[in-house]
Amino acid sequence: MNITYREAIKQAIREALRSDEKVFLLGEDVGRYGGAFAVSKGLLQEFGPERIMDTPLSEAGFVGAGIGAAIAGMRPIVEVMTVNFSLLALDQIANNAATLLHMSGGQINVPVVIRMSCGIGRQLAAQHSHSWEPIYAGIPGLKVLSAGTHEDARGMLLTALKDPNPVIIFEYTSMLNLERELPDNAGAVDITRAAVRRQGTDLTIVTYGTGVYKALDAANELAATGLEAEVIDLRVLRPLDEATILESVKKTHRVLLVEDAWRSVGIAAEVSARITEKAFYELEAPVQRLCGVEVPIPYPKHLEDASVPQKEQIIEMAKSICAPVLN
Amino acid sequence: MATSVEFPIDKSLGTKLVYEMMRIRRFEEKAAEMYTKTFIRGFLHLYIGEEAVAVGVMSALTPEDNVLCTYREHGQALVRGIEAGKIMAEMYGKQEGCCKGRGGSMHLFDVSRRFYGGNAIVAGHLPLALGFALADKKMKRNGITVCFFGEGAMAEGEFHEAMNLAALWKIPLLFVCENNLYAMGTAIRYSHAVTELEKKGASYGIPSRAVDGMDIRAVLQATTEAVETIRREGGPYFLVCNTYRFRAHSMFDAELYRDKSEVEEWKKRDPIVMFSDYLVNNNLATHEELASLEKKVEEEVNESVRYAEAGTWEPVEQLEEFVYQT
Numbered sequence: 001m002n003i004t005y006r007e008a009i010k011q012a013i014r015e016a017l018r019s020d021e022k023v024f025l026l027g028e029d030v031g032r033y034g035g036a037f038a039v040s041k042g043l044l045q046e047f048g049p050e051r052i053m054d055t056p057l058s059e060a061g062f063v064g065a066g067i068g069a070a071i072a073g074m075r076p077i078v079e080v081m082t083v084n085f086s087l088l089a090l091d092q093i094a095n096n097a098a099t100l101l102h103m104s105g106g107q108i109n110v111p112v113v114i115r116m117s118c119g120i121g122r123q124l125a126a127q128h129s130h131s132w133e134p135i136y137a138g139i140p141g142l143k144v145l146s147a148g149t150h151e152d153a154r155g156m157l158l159t160a161l162k163d164p165n166p167v168i169i170f171e172y173t174s175m176l177n178l179e180r181e182l183p184d185n186a187g188a189v190d191i192t193r194a195a196v197r198r199q200g201t202d203l204t205i206v207t208y209g210t211g212v213y214k215a216l217d218a219a220n221e222l223a224a225t226g227l228e229a230e231v232i233d234l235r236v237l238r239p240l241d242e243a244t245i246l247e248s249v250k251k252t253h254r255v256l257l258v259e260d261a262w263r264s265v266g267i268a269a270e271v272s273a274r275i276t277e278k279a280f281y282e283l284e285a286p287v288q289r290l291c292g293v294e295v296p297i298p299y300p301k302h303l304e305d306a307s308v309p310q311k312e313q314i315i316e317m318a319k320s321i322c323a324p325v326l327n
Numbered sequence: 328m329a330t331s332v333e334f335p336i337d338k339s340l341g342t343k344l345v346y347e348m349m350r351i352r353r354f355e356e357k358a359a360e361m362y363t364k365t366f367i368r369g370f371l372h373l374y375i376g377e378e379a380v381a382v383g384v385m386s387a388l389t390p391e392d393n394v395l396c397t398y399r400e401h402g403q404a405l406v407r408g409i410e411a412g413k414i415m416a417e418m419y420g421k422q423e424g425c426c427k428g429r430g431g432s433m434h435l436f437d438v439s440r441r442f443y444g445g446n447a448i449v450a451g452h453l454p455l456a457l458g459f460a461l462a463d464k465k466m467k468r469n470g471i472t473v474c475f476f477g478e479g480a481m482a483e484g485e486f487h488e489a490m491n492l493a494a495l496w497k498i499p500l501l502f503v504c505e506n507n508l509y510a511m512g513t514a515i516r517y518s519h520a521v522t523e524l525e526k527k528g529a530s531y532g533i534p535s536r537a538v539d540g541m542d543i544r545a546v547l548q549a550t551t552e553a554v555e556t557i558r559r560e561g562g563p564y565f566l567v568c569n570t571y572r573f574r575a576h577s578m579f580d581a582e583l584y585r586d587k588s589e590v591e592e593w594k595k596r597d598p599i600v601m602f603s604d605y606l607v608n609n610n611l612a613t614h615e616e617l618a619s620l621e622k623k624v625e626e627e628v629n630e631s632v633r634y635a636e637a638g639t640w641e642p643v644e645q646l647e648e649f650v651y652q653t
């Protein structure tokens with residue numbers, strides 16, 4: 001059945017609430033407003049205010065409360081309206097959720113799930129267009145997931161709630177209305193491995209988030225020109241699934257890394273380093289990155305588009321990396 | 328709450344105040360229209376219904392004072408004197424806008440008017456405002472700093488840190504809460520355990536007062552007194568303006584959280600209608616004069632659209648400008 005990315009997330013939240021009474025949803029405008037992006041619309045009516053908890057604008061407060069409640073036995077799904085506001089809660093996440101297990105010598109684990117919507121592309125300007133995945137992916141103690149497909153939007157939450165560790169899930173606002181086929185029995189998915197979303201032999205495109213469908217579209221167009229690109233969706237930004245990446249590099253020997261986040265100190269930089277460390281002699285060409293331009297995201301559409309990787313650029317760079325093959 | 332005050336309003340002041348409120352109203356109605364026509368994109372937060380707050384507060388300021396606002400700041404920007412055309416062009420994303428189109432609706436700035444945003448992280452500009460006031464104090468300048476925010480922002484830690492620091496440092500800062508009863512879809516009773524917001528200022532030792540934010544005379548009088556207090560004593564002041572937004576939170580809002588009848592009830596206290604009636608009843612304006620003001624405003628707003636439409640796109644080659652000061 002075709003469903004939207006929004007509906008996929010909502011189904012997951014509903015299933016989680018139904019299957020475990022310790023689960024509750026906590027965040028700004030998740031209830032009466034129906035969710036800032038209508039993801040939780042109707043859930044308040046279905047589950048009541050004890051389980052769909054509207055919070056005031058207090059990110060540090062309610063994210064911290066979610067962490068505490070998780071330690072104390074509940075299974076909160078904390079929703080931070082957008083990643084941009086999560087910086088106000090970063091102290092709670094980095095200094096509490098990520099450290100308590102270690103500091104307590106293994107006594108206190110933190111099974112909290114924190115969802116945040118993110119992404120660029122709706123002309124929301126500099127303060128509302130951050131790609132902070134790299135910040136979170138740099139913190140030991142967290143598991144960091146990126147739902148770049150409908151399947152993952154539907155399935156990651158359920159597995160994350162079973163995990164004894166703090167899990168951050170990034171969802172992408174620009175994909176909310178996008179419809180894709182999803183089997184009726186779609187459900188929990190693995191949250192340890194990257195996924196090869198398309199098999200190919202000439203080049204590996206590694207990406208995540210909004211890059212996944214873009215890269216798949218690009219790969220289909222590349223196929224028409226005789227280039228078979230393998231597309232890897234990282235899915236798990238921490239801890240990185242190195243094996244899947246290295247295996248692909250051994251097959252294709254050429255790599256293009258694509259992400260919306262700024263180029264310096266991004267996920268692509270980390271993946272590039274791992275490939276250089278572990279598969280250097282497999283490479284036929286330098287690893288290339290196509291990342292966000294290092295500028296606060298501007299409001300006008302043409303400048304916003306120019307700030308992040310577009311399908312056309314993926315195609316162009318893939319071709320240039322593979323130029324020797326094509327000739 | 329100060330409702331029936333006798334603030335001296337003569338014909339010229341009365342005309343100016345009503346004109347400013349009409350201008351905000353018409354400008355924003357036009358912005359909403361242009362949003363629907365997709366010339367304006369991103370988030371657009373309208374101030375309609377709250378005009379008496381911006382006009383009342385801003386009318387008590389001098390050009391030396393600093394102003395910091397939220398993303399719902401078109402009203403303050405207009406009263407501060409940023410040309411309507413430059414604001415409209417900014418919302419179109421044109422380089423003729425007041426920030427070259429880089430900021431859009433939520434980020435209007437004009438340093439020449441000491442207008443410092445256009446800040447879209449709720450409560451994020453309160454600590455910033457502290458710094459402006461602290462600098463004025465350290466440099467022994469006369470200016471004060473005015474910081475606008477919604478009641479939703481008062482649940483953030485930054486609000487409480489800012490209040491305490493302002494009181495501790497005794498700096499010339501006017502906190503203005505635009506209490507429109509909703510933070511997106513969250514009614515004040517769900518975001519504040521104590522809904523008499525002025526009490527929170529008092530708890531930090533800051534002189535605090537609530538005022539009817541639909542009554543521009545009350546707002547102007549209260550702000551004038553607040554500004555006098557700040558200039559006399561050097562420390563901060565907290566003014567709560569109780570008001571209401573007639574429109575949705577932003578253009579994306581289905582307004583599931585409030586009854587239409589509540590909105591209609593508040594519209595009976597439309598600040599522009601109430602003040603227009605006051606002017607007419609007190610022989611400070613005639614219906615004809617008000618109608619001609621409406622016409623003037625209409626022309627000005629149409630001109631702002633022409634200016635925005637004639638504007639140009641910044642070349643994409645300049646994308647990486649304004650990241651570092653050279």
Ligand SMILES: Cc1ncc(C[n+]2csc(CCOP(=O)(O)OP(=O)(O)O)c2C)c(N)n1
Nearest residue numbers: 085399447448449477478479480509510511
């Ligand atoms: C830190 C932060 N959290 C959440 C948001 C999303 N958001 C934007 S406006 C808003 C409501 C703010 O309400 P209030 O402060 O009362 O001001 P109003 O919009 O009513 O003028 C929310 C939740 C944000 N911009 N920043």
